[in-house]
Amino acid sequence: MRRIWGFCIASLVGLVAVAPAAQSAPNSAPWHLDRINQRSGPIDSNADLGALTGAGINIYIVDSGVLPTHEQFGGRVVAGTDPVSSTGESVIDPRASDCDGHGTHVAGLAAGTTVGVARGATVIAVRVLNCDGDGTVDNVVAALRWIRSHHVSGKAAIVNLSLGVDRNDDGAAIDAQVTEMLAEGIVVTIAAGNGNQNGVPYNACDISPGHVPGALTVAASTFADTAASYSNGGPCIDLFAPGGDSSARILSAWNTGNSDYSNDVGTSMASPLVAGYAALLAQQQPSLCAAQISDAIVQRATPNALGGVIATTPNRLLFVDTSPIPATVPGLASNIITTVSSGSVLASWELPCDGGSTLTKTTVSLYRGSTLLQRRTLTPGTTTARFTRLQNGVQYRVRVQHHNAIGDGASTTRWKTVTVRALRSGETIPVRSIGRFAGDLTMKWKVASSSRGVCKVLSNPTSIRFLRAGTCRVAIRTNAGGTPAIHNLRVN
Ligand SMILES: [Ca+2]
Ligand SMILES: [Ca+2]
Structure with missing residues (x-):
């Protein structure tokens, strides 16, 4: 079976999806926001996350869809792709809306106006889970491919996956897409999973795509500042965030009405809080590379804030610190295309993240074997170069490198080999x-x-x-x- 499940407790234990009793809007900031703006507990009734809102930043919520008209979103939800409806598995209208509830809850935590972290970010609803809250590997892969083509190169974006599959259940296909997204400048936050049901810690390294190293894999903490008993653990965890438990659940938007809310529990709830924080950092420095944002989130998390964390799991709790991130060298150009004509080759590419420091130049090099034939220095922003007077039938190699005031970006991993012909x-x-x-x-x-x-x-x-x-x-x-x-x- 190649089934995907969402990581809230209800879906994990296989309950039939029943909409929880709708709650009303919170009177004060919910505890999950109050906790993440302070280093140590208990919470202090202050949930101020600062002036950043994530405005202008896309957060792709890959889930059961999102109720776009919910009051928490203020019109900031955009319908993305909806392979579940496209394949006829469970068709809903409007496209990428939510007939389960999980996705609306998750989106609210990432970007809700009063229950979320990035209260001005754009939510792109990507629907891969059906009305029962489960889905297929194929639909997840199709959705992630769509995100890669939709994402604007060189600008940070966030993808949240509050779902997963056992690695041996064809998880490799999802892993491959996550790896490509990371290389293309997208920050990926992933729920660690709720496998620890019997007091035996389940290793998040056995879950796809949670084990992919460059992604931020998020475990769940409780109101009492402990590792949640259900949360997966192990060395593939990057950090914890509030996911709640039966004594204090997580309040967010629900799909049954535009002012409906529900309490839910799980690593599904922890992950989007990290996604929202990533959007705040991306708003402040939109051209940062994904690894800079992800590394900062891990480094800024509060160490040893939680009890009950097993030795192999990093004990780090989400902390929202919006100080600027130091610049680094640019990232790799993506989508490099080489097109031949008689005696010439045209190379084109998409600009990389600039590392937080403006690009100063681009160099494009043409090789025959290991011999450098030409190297061109181009003004920043140029995305094509044509090499002429080449020999038909000969194989050439092209590589592209970007530079900023910090230094030279990497280039060697993105060779393109092409045989020139008429x-x-x-x-x-x-x-x-x-x-x-x-x-x-x-x-x-x-x-x-x-x-x-x-x-x-x-x-x-x-x-x-x-x-x-x-x-x-x-x-x-x-x-x-x-x-x-x-x-x-x-x-x-
Ligand atoms: Ca607080
Ligand atoms: Ca990781």
Whole structure:
């Protein structure tokens, strides 16, 4: 069985999803917010998290959807992708809304106006769990791929996954997508899971995607400042955040009405609090790399604040500290595409995170084997370079590196190898042979009107037919739209 479950207690113990009795709005700040702005307990009736709100930052809530009209969101919910409805498993309208409740609760904790951390962030509802609160690996993978194509390169974004699957249940496919998201500048927060049901600590390293090292894997703490008895533990935990227990649950938005609330318990509730904090940091410094934000969150957590933490689990509790994060070198360019024409290669890429310090230049290098043939220095912001006078039939390699005042970003892991050749009139080629994104993301291709006489795009399978000699202009864009990459193909 390749089933995904959400990490609130109700779903873990296999209860039929019954909407908890709706509560009314909180009169004062809930304890989960009060606790995370102070180093030690008990809570002090002050839940001030500072001036940052996460405004302008996208938090993707990968869950059962989100009730977009709930009063906690003030119109800040955007419908993302909804593979559960698309595949007909349980269709709801509006798209990516919530017929379970789990996702609305989780989103409220990340970004609710009074129950959440990032009270001005944009929530993008990504629905992978059905009305019973479970889902499939395939739908999660499809959703994460969509997020990667929707995410704007070079700008920090947050993904929360309050769900998981046993690693040996095809978890590798989800892990791979999480690893790509991290490389593309997305902070990923993941619930550790609630497997510790019988007093035997369950190791979060056995859960996908919670064991992926670069992600922030969040265990649950209680009102009494202990590790929650149900929470998974072990060395794959990055930090704890309030997840509550039966004596003090976590209040957040519920899907049954625009002013309905419910109390819930689980690592599902802890993880989005960390996601909200990440959004505050991203708002302050939007071009930070994901690892800078994640590392700061771990380093700023309060050490040894909790009782009952087993020796292999890091004892760190979420602490919201919004001081600026020091700059580092830029990250890696993503989605590097190399497109050949006769005697030339066009390289294009998406800008990386700048590490918190403005890019000063880009260098693009062309190699034949290990021999450097050309190195170009480009003004910052440039995203294409064409190399000409190359030999057809020869394999070349391109690499891209970015620089800022701190130093030189990494480049060596993102080589692109391409064999230069002529494109001939009468030939039909698959569009992916002129370049595709790493990880094979869904993209849109369009031939410019000026080159309709030279070539046209054929659909299913997608290919390009060259009608005669000339220049064919092809625009590529991802699902999300944005600025298309223009590729000029010279047809002989
Ligand atoms: Ca407080
Ligand atoms: Ca980690």
